[in-house]
Amino acid sequence: MSLSEHRYSLTVQWTGNLGEGTSSYRGYSRDHDIRIPGLPVLPGSADPTFHGDRERYNPEQLLLAALAQCHMLSFLHVAVRHGVVVTGYQDDATGVLHLNRDGSGQFESVTLHPRVTLADPAHVALAGQMHHEANQVCFIARSVNFPVLHEPVTLTA
Numbered sequence: 480m481s482l483s484e485h486r487y488s489l490t491v492q493w494t495g496n497l498g499e500g501t502s503s504y505r506g507y508s509r510d511h512d513i514r515i516p517g518l519p520v521l522p523g524s525a526d527p528t529f530h531g532d533r534e535r536y537n538p539e540q541l542l543l544a545a546l547a548q549c550h551m552l553s554f555l556h557v558a559v560r561h562g563v564v565v566t567g568y569q570d571d572a573t574g575v576l577h578l579n580r581d582g583s584g585q586f587e588s589v590t591l592h593p594r595v596t597l598a599d600p601a602h603v604a605l606a607g608q609m610h611h612e613a614n615q616v617c618f619i620a621r622s623v624n625f626p627v628l629h630e631p632v633t634l635t636a
Contacts, residue, residue, distance in 0.1 A: 489513060489514060489515045490513070490514040490515075491511055491512070491513055491514075491523070492511060492512050492514065493510075493511045494508070494510045494511055494512055495507050495508030495509055495510040495511065495524075496508075504530075505530065508524070508532070509524045509525035509529065509530055509531045509532070510522070510523070510524050510531075510532055510535060511523045511524065513536075521536060522534075522535040522536065523535050523536050523537065523538070523541075524536070524537055525537055525538075526539055526540075539574065539576060539586075542574070542586070542623075543572050543573075543574045543589060544572075545619045546572065546574075546589050546591065546617075546619050546620060546623070546627055547570045547572040547591055548619075549617040549618060549619035549620060550570070550591050550593065550610075550613055550614065550617050550620065550627070550629075551568055551570060551593065552617075553612075553613035553614070553616050553617040554568070554593065554595070554609060554610060554613040555568070556613075556616070557609045557612045557613045557616070558609060561602075561605060561609060563597060563599070563602045563605060563606075563609065564597065564598035564599065564602075565595060565596065565597060565598075566596045566597065566598050566636050567594075567595065567596030567634070567636075568593060568594070568595050568596070569593070569594045570591050570592055570593040570594070571592045571594075572589060572590070572591050572592065573589070573590050573592070574586055574588070574589040574590075575587045575588050575589075585625070586623070586625045587625055588625055588626045588627075588628060589623075589625065589626075589627050589628065590627075590628040590629070590630055591627065591628070591629050591630070591631075592630050592631070592632070593610070593629070593631045593632070594631075594632045594634065595631060595632070595633050595634065596633075596634045596635065596636055597633060597634070597635050597636070598635070598636050599635070600635040603633050603635060606631065606633040607631070610629050610631050611629075614627060614629065
């Protein structure tokens with residue numbers, strides 16, 4: 480494998496057979512486990528709207544989390560490149576999923592709302608450019624076919 484190629488793997492195991500498999504739409508659970516070697520099992524299900532368990536993570540939440548995590552990690556990387564010290568970061572991300580008449584659906588957009596705290600007030604003006612750069616290098620944002628928008632707030636310590 481070259482240094483420019485990275486491979487990832489995990490196992491998704493359906494645990495929702497209630498005895499009769501998928502003999503009816505409501506006759507099975509959407510519960511499943513996401514297993515990644517060396518990490519705790521991540522309990523998954525469908526969104527409650529689609530008969531899932533609200534106590535488990537659903538794919539839509541995990542996609543939103545992946546985008547928010549990737550932007551944060553990319554932003555922190557960009558900050559180091561610019562010599563900007565970030566002392567706090569929180570993102571209350573939101574996404575819009577559109578359902579189609581045929582039962583399919585897709586995300587139409589995700590909006591990230593990062594609240595970033597910088598050590599030096601002189602760097603506040605640079606923060607917007609840094610969010611743009613972070614979006615350009617975020618692997619996940621570059622991989623989706625819908626807009627990933629940003630409404631950042633920058634604070635200083």
